[in-house]
Amino acid sequence: MASELHAEASPTGSSPWGLALRRLRRNRVALAFGGLFVLIVLFVLAAPLWADHVADTGPNQTHTLEKIEVDGERREVVNVEGKPIGPVWLGGGGKFFLGADGRLGRDEMVRLMYGGRASLFIGFAAALMTTVLATILALLAGYYRGWVDTVISRTLDLIWAFPVLLLGIGLGIALALGGLAIGPVEIPSGSIWITVLIIGGVLVPYMARPLRGQVLSLREKEFVEASVAQGAGPLRVMFGELLPNLSSTIIVFFTLGIANAMLFEAALSFLGVGVQPPDTSWGSMIGDGFNLISSAPLLTILPGTMIFLTVLAVNVFGDGLRDALDPHSKVLLEAHSGMAEPEGTAI
Amino acid sequence: MRKLGLTLLLPVLAAGSALGLAACGGGGKEGGTLTGSYASFPDYLDPALSYTQEGWTAMYNTYLPLLTYAHANGSAGGEVVPALAESLPEITNGGRTYTLTLRKGLEYSDGTPVRASDFARSIERLFKINSPGSPFYEGIVGAEKFAKTKTGSITGIKTNDKTGEIVIDLVKPRGTFSNELGMLFAAVLPSGTPAKNITADPAPATGPYVIVKSEPGRGWSYTRNPAWTRTNGDLMPDLSAGHFDKIEIKVVNNDSTQVNEIERDKTDWMQPPPPADLYAKVKDNYEGTQFRVEHPINIYYFWMNTTRPPFDDVKVRQAINYAVNTAALERIYAGALAANHQILPEGMPGHEEFDLYPHNMAKAKELLAQANPSDREITVWTDNESPNNEAGAYYHGVLKELGFDATLKTINAEVYFSLIGNASTPDLDTGWVNWYEDYPNPNDFFQPLLSGESIAPIYNTNLSHMDDPKLNAKVAKLGEEPLGPEQEAEYAELDKAYMEQAPWVPYGTNTVSTFVDSEIDLDKVIFNPTFGHDLASFERK
Numbered sequence: 087m088a089s090e091l092h093a094e095a096s097p098t099g100s101s102p103w104g105l106a107l108r109r110l111r112r113n114r115v116a117l118a119f120g121g122l123f124v125l126i127v128l129f130v131l132a133a134p135l136w137a138d139h140v141a142d143t144g145p146n147q148t149h150t151l152e153k154i155e156v157d158g159e160r161r162e163v164v165n166v167e168g169k170p171i172g173p174v175w176l177g178g179g180g181k182f183f184l185g186a187d188g189r190l191g192r193d194e195m196v197r198l199m200y201g202g203r204a205s206l207f208i209g210f211a212a213a214l215m216t217t218v219l220a221t222i223l224a225l226l227a228g229y230y231r232g233w234v235d236t237v238i239s240r241t242l243d244l245i246w247a248f249p250v251l252l253l254g255i256g257l258g259i260a261l262a263l264g265g266l267a268i269g270p271v272e273i274p275s276g277s278i279w280i281t282v283l284i285i286g287g288v289l290v291p292y293m294a295r296p297l298r299g300q301v302l303s304l305r306e307k308e309f310v311e312a313s314v315a316q317g318a319g320p321l322r323v324m325f326g327e328l329l330p331n332l333s334s335t336i337i338v339f340f341t342l343g344i345a346n347a348m349l350f351e352a353a354l355s356f357l358g359v360g361v362q363p364p365d366t367s368w369g370s371m372i373g374d375g376f377n378l379i380s381s382a383p384l385l386t387i388l389p390g391t392m393i394f395l396t397v398l399a400v401n402v403f404g405d406g407l408r409d410a411l412d413p414h415s416k417v418l419l420e421a422h423s424g425m426a427e428p429e430g431t432a433i
Numbered sequence: 434m435r436k437l438g439l440t441l442l443l444p445v446l447a448a449g450s451a452l453g454l455a456a457c458g459g460g461g462k463e464g465g466t467l468t469g470s471y472a473s474f475p476d477y478l479d480p481a482l483s484y485t486q487e488g489w490t491a492m493y494n495t496y497l498p499l500l501t502y503a504h505a506n507g508s509a510g511g512e513v514v515p516a517l518a519e520s521l522p523e524i525t526n527g528g529r530t531y532t533l534t535l536r537k538g539l540e541y542s543d544g545t546p547v548r549a550s551d552f553a554r555s556i557e558r559l560f561k562i563n564s565p566g567s568p569f570y571e572g573i574v575g576a577e578k579f580a581k582t583k584t585g586s587i588t589g590i591k592t593n594d595k596t597g598e599i600v601i602d603l604v605k606p607r608g609t610f611s612n613e614l615g616m617l618f619a620a621v622l623p624s625g626t627p628a629k630n631i632t633a634d635p636a637p638a639t640g641p642y643v644i645v646k647s648e649p650g651r652g653w654s655y656t657r658n659p660a661w662t663r664t665n666g667d668l669m670p671d672l673s674a675g676h677f678d679k680i681e682i683k684v685v686n687n688d689s690t691q692v693n694e695i696e697r698d699k700t701d702w703m704q705p706p707p708p709a710d711l712y713a714k715v716k717d718n719y720e721g722t723q724f725r726v727e728h729p730i731n732i733y734y735f736w737m738n739t740t741r742p743p744f745d746d747v748k749v750r751q752a753i754n755y756a757v758n759t760a761a762l763e764r765i766y767a768g769a770l771a772a773n774h775q776i777l778p779e780g781m782p783g784h785e786e787f788d789l790y791p792h793n794m795a796k797a798k799e800l801l802a803q804a805n806p807s808d809r810e811i812t813v814w815t816d817n818e819s820p821n822n823e824a825g826a827y828y829h830g831v832l833k834e835l836g837f838d839a840t841l842k843t844i845n846a847e848v849y850f851s852l853i854g855n856a857s858t859p860d861l862d863t864g865w866v867n868w869y870e871d872y873p874n875p876n877d878f879f880q881p882l883l884s885g886e887s888i889a890p891i892y893n894t895n896l897s898h899m900d901d902p903k904l905n906a907k908v909a910k911l912g913e914e915p916l917g918p919e920q921e922a923e924y925a926e927l928d929k930a931y932m933e934q935a936p937w938v939p940y941g942t943n944t945v946s947t948f949v950d951s952e953i954d955l956d957k958v959i960f961n962p963t964f965g966h967d968l969a970s971f972e973r974k
Contacts, residue, residue, distance in 0.1 A: 148761075164764055168764060
C-alpha cells in the first residue's frame, strides 16, 4: 500500500526519494559538510596505512627514551622534564608528524587517527542502536497504546528523569570493572562495546518519545484504517505502513544521533569512563592532553578540533537531509538533550 | 600502598632544639589565617580511619597519641618522642610490657579532662570500626578476641585514671611497637567518641589546633585549641603552638589552579606537588624561595601475583624485572622520581643499594623463553592518576612486547587500593602500587607487603601474595627486635633475598614538594618524611 511519503510523488513522476535527492543536491552547504565528513572518515580509515608505512609505530607503542632525527638533528621524543616533542611535520620522515602525546612518547598523529576510528565507530554504532530500539519501542507504544504504551512510556520517562551524562557516568563506572553479561553474550570490561551500549541505551528516550508521538498521530490516518480493514495484522501495520512514513524522521534522527553520540562519547572518555586505556578516542585524548595543556596545548586542541569538525559536518548534513526529505517538517532541537523532536508530537 | 604516613604529632620544637624544628619564635608575624588547598578531600578526617599522607597531614596537629614523631625534616623526623605521655615507654618483661604515664592536667578542646582510660577506648574503637590501622595493635593481649567479639575490653591494656598509668601487655615482643604507638591510629580521643566515621563531625582535639568545620569534599578549617592555651601547651612545651590563629583548607580539584592561586597570592600553600606539566617551570622560578623538593620514604613498584600463572614462575618474574627500564619510568615521572630497583628505598635504615636486574630486554626474552609459560593472558591494574596511569600503560606495553596477552585496567584512584586489596576482585595478576612508610623501620616494608601473614581477604597489602616460610620467619624474628646496626644489616640481606624471588618490579622513590606563597617563610616549613607538612610550622616572614 502506498505510504504518505509515496503519495507525495510529484506530478512529473519523480519518486519522493528522487525529489529528496534533487533537493539535497541543491543544498550546497549540506553537501560541502557531507564531503567534509567523508574526508574525516577516509582520514581515520587510513590509520593502519599511516601507522605501518609512514610513522612505523602503533597507537599504543611507547617511545619514552627514544630520540628521532629531525632535519638532521637528534631530538628526544620526551625530554627529561617530561615534555613531549611537538609537531615535526615532515622533518622526521613522517614519524611524530604531530609530535608525541605525552610522557609515554606515543605518536600523536597515529593516535589521532586511531582515536577517530573509535569515536566514529561509537558514534555510528550507538546512534544505530538508539535508532533501532527507539523505533521499535515507539511503534509498539504508539500502535498498541493502553497498558503497553503506559509501561514503555513510563520506563522511558524513568530513564529520561536521570541527567543523561550522570546516568552514562554511573553505568560506565559500574560496567568498567566487571563488563556485562546478558545471557550467553558477554562483553568484557574495557571493550568499546560497553561504551556503545551505554550511549545507545541512555539516548533511547530522547528519540523514542517524539517518534511515539508521530506513531500516535499516524495511527489515526485513513491509510492505516484501510490496511486494517483489509486484514493486515499489527506487525504488518507497524512495519509495512507506519514505519515507511517515519523513515524520513528516523533518518534525520539517526544522523543527528551520530553527532550526539560522538559528543557523549567524548564526555565519557574525557571523564575516564568511556574508551579505556591504552586504547584511545578523541575524547580520551582531550583528557590526556589536558594534563599538559600549559606546555603542549596542541594535544588538547587537535582532538577537540576533530570532534568539532565532525559534529558540525554531521549536524549540517543532517539538517540538509531533513530539509530534503521533508521540507514541510520542522525539527526542533531540544536544548537540553541535543536530540531533535518533531513539532507537535510531544505527548 | 597508599600514601600513608604516620603522623606524629609531636614536633619538637623548642627553640634551640637540636632537631632544628620549626620553633615558635624567630620574629615572624603571628596570628591571621593560613590558607591552603588540597587537590581532593582526604580519605578521612578521623584518626582511626585515615591511612593516607593527606589525611595524616590534616590531623598532625589536632589529635595527639601518647607518643609521636619529632616535628622535623628528614631523618630527624623519624625520632619517636613523648606527646600525651610524660616520657617514652618503659619496656619490661622481655619486650612484652610497655608502661607509660599520661601527663597530668591534659584537656580536650571542649574542656573535658584527658584520662588514661581514653587510650584504651581509642584502641578498642579501632577494632570496632574496622580501622585499617587495627592490625598494628593486634599483638596486644586480648586484642584478637576483642576484634572478633567487639564487646568487653582489650585485657592487655590496663589503665589507671587517677595516676594516669597505662600498661600494655603484648603477646610477644614487637620491636616496632613504640613506632606504632606514635601512629595517628593511636591518637587519644574522648571515651564517648562514636564508633563511626567522624570526618563530618570532628572530635575534640588535644593538639594545638582543633577542626571546627568540616565539609567533606569541599574543605575544612581549624582554630587554635583553647585547651592548648589553657593547659596542654604548657604540658607539652616541645610542641609548636603554631603561628596562625586559623587555618582554612579548601579542595581545588585542578592542580594547575592550585599553582595559579599561590602565584597570585590567593592561597598560602598547596598540598600535592605542582602537576608534572608545571613542575619544571615552578621549580625553575621558585626553588629556594617558595619551592623545595622533599623526600618522603616510599617505594613505587609493580606487583606480580606469585600464586597465579604466569607469575608463579620465578623466571617469568625475573624476566619482567629485566624488561622494565627504570630510566623510562624516571622520565615518565618528569624528574620527580629517583630510580630504585630494590625493596628498601634510600633513606630507610637497612637500605644498601644494589640492582639484580639491570635493564636488558634480550636477557628478559631469554629467561621468558626458558620459562615458556603456557598462560600468557594477564590483567594489568593501575589507577587513573597521572603519572601513575602512564606508568601502568608503560608496564602494559612492556608486557605486550614480551609477548603477553595483557589487558590494562585503569581504575579510579579513590577506589583503586580497596579494589586491588580485595580477594574477590577477579584477575588480580599484576599492577602498579606505591607504599609510603608508616614509620622509619624497614620492617614496615617487609611485614605488611611481603610476609605471608599479611595476605588478607580485604585490605590486602601483600599484593604479590608472597609467602615464603623462611623469609616469613626472618621477617617475624626481626620484627620482634629493636632496630640496631645488626638488624639493619639483616634487613639489607632480606632485601636481596626477596629480590631474588622477584615478587615485585620496584622502580623508584617519588619526591614531593613544598610550594608556598611568597609571604610564607619556606625555611621554617617542616616536612616530616612520613606525615608530610607540619601546618604548625608555617609562619609569615
